[in-house]
Amino acid sequence: MTAVPAPISGLPRFKHGQVQYGAKAYVFEAGTTTPKLTYKDPTFSQEHTHPVAVDGEGNFPAIYIGEGNYDIRIVDGAGAVIGALNQLQGAVTEETEPPPDPEDVDATKLHQTGDMKIRYDSGVLQGWVRANGRSIGSSSSGASERANADSQALFLHLWAKDPNLTVLPSRGVSAAADWAANKTIALPDFRGRALVGLDDMGNTAAGLLTGVTFTSGSATTLGAKAGASTVTLTTAQIPGHTHTATSASAGGHNHTVTGTTNTTGNHSHTYTRPPGELDHPAGTNAGFETRGHNTTANTGTDGAHAHSVSGSTNTTGAHTHSINVEPAGGGEAHNNLQPSFLVSVYIKL
Known part of the structure; x- marks a missing residue:
């Protein structure tokens, strides 16, 4: 009981x-x-x-x-x-039952080599290794995640399933030969990464990873690595938009002008005399002459002088002025990570 x-x-x-x-x-x-x-x-x-x-x-x-x-x-x-x-409920009476025969257990209901699971943990777990990019191998291999004979099944599984996993010192002719030679194989590396299904998985590719940047492999490659933690937008990726700007309109107006002309020094001006104007011969008091046609003459000189100027410019009406809109922004990359919850990924030995 x-x-x-x-x-x-x-x-x-x-x-x-x-x-x-x-x-x-x-x-x-x-x-x-x-x-x-x-x-x-x-x-x-x-x-x-x-x-x-x-x-x-x-x-x-x-x-x-x-x-x-x-x-x-x-x-x-x-x-x-x-x-x-x-x-x-109070105490219960125990019923004695024989332990199950291990051969009666359905193997498909147990974890198999290569199975993966999420666990709220960060340490080692018996029968499992962390998918952290470190290596496994035999007890003589010097593997960094697990060097033990119980790693053989996973070593053979990874060697066969993913030819891109690194085998050190080099990949040989077979998984069995590399294990016997005490080589190591790298584990899948899920550090800081999310899990995404292969684009095909035995079917035709769904095309949902088109345009994604792959740092290794492709959308249909087991163990491929894709995506980036930060992104810098190109000009083509920025939504189409315009900037509008105008200067203020002052309406119809003119500008007042005041000031003086430049001084040009001692000078005279030529002018035309009309017909019939009388003239005294130079240096005499008699002998007036009547002219029947235009003649030219010079004004007297008045020494160096300037003339005052006043008035206003023409009225040009209401108008605006062109302006330039200066560019803004620094072009820095932005964080590209969705809200996430960090856990450990384990893979079965």
């Missing part, structure tokens, strides 16, 4: 968040108020008193129950019920 501890064994009892140091547990035959024997040990050699009280720290001691179902009522120091558990 297998002893079953009561579910309150070794636990404190709380009420409104406070430990009940005076708590007691009454154990009854299921569905009755008939007390049921309880024991301090799984061999049923020491009986508890009824009810069973918590210890000085507010914890119930170990409570073992005999055969048959039972109920528990828990009360505080004042006798008020603060908990109840009903129809709990």
Whole structure:
């Protein structure tokens, strides 16, 4: 008969968040108020008193129950019920059965050499090795992950399934010969990588890995490595877009001009005299001459001088000015990893 501890064994009892140091547990035959024997040990050699009280720290001691179902009522120091558990199963009678014959076990239901599994662990595991890119081999091989005779089956399996796995010092004519020569073979390396199914797996390629960068192998190669942890976008990969910009329009306007001309020094200006203008011969007071045609003459000289200038430019109307939009961005690579949870990958010896 297998002893079953009561579910309150070794636990404190709380009420409104406070430990009940005076708590007691009454154990009854299921569905009755008939007390049921309880024991301090799984061999049923020491009986508890009824009810069973918590210890000085507010914890119930170990409570073992005999055969048959039972109920528990828990009360505080004042006798008020603060908990109840009903129809709990007591000890069960063990049935003696012969151990299964190993030859009766279906081998297909067991792990086979080369099987892989995920485990929340990072250490070694009996019967398995970590798929970490280190090596396996015989006890004389000096392999870095496992050097033991129990690695032979996996050595032969990997040698046959993946010709790209490194065999040191070199790959020979057969897996058996390399094992006998105490060579090592590298394990598949899943460090920092996600698992992705082969694109074909015995079928035609699905084409779902088209355009993916492969650092080794291809979409239909067992053990191929693909993808990158960071990516720098090319110009062709950036979504098409435009930048718009205009300068402010000032409306129709002109500009006022003020200032002076340059000084050109002492000079005169030629001008044309109309017909009929009278002229005195040079240096005389008589002999006026009437001219019947245009003649030219020079103005007097006034020395070096400048002329003031004022006015405004023409009005050109509302207009804008062309501007340049400067490029932005640094072109750095961005992280390409999806939200992930890290575990260890093991492969069966």
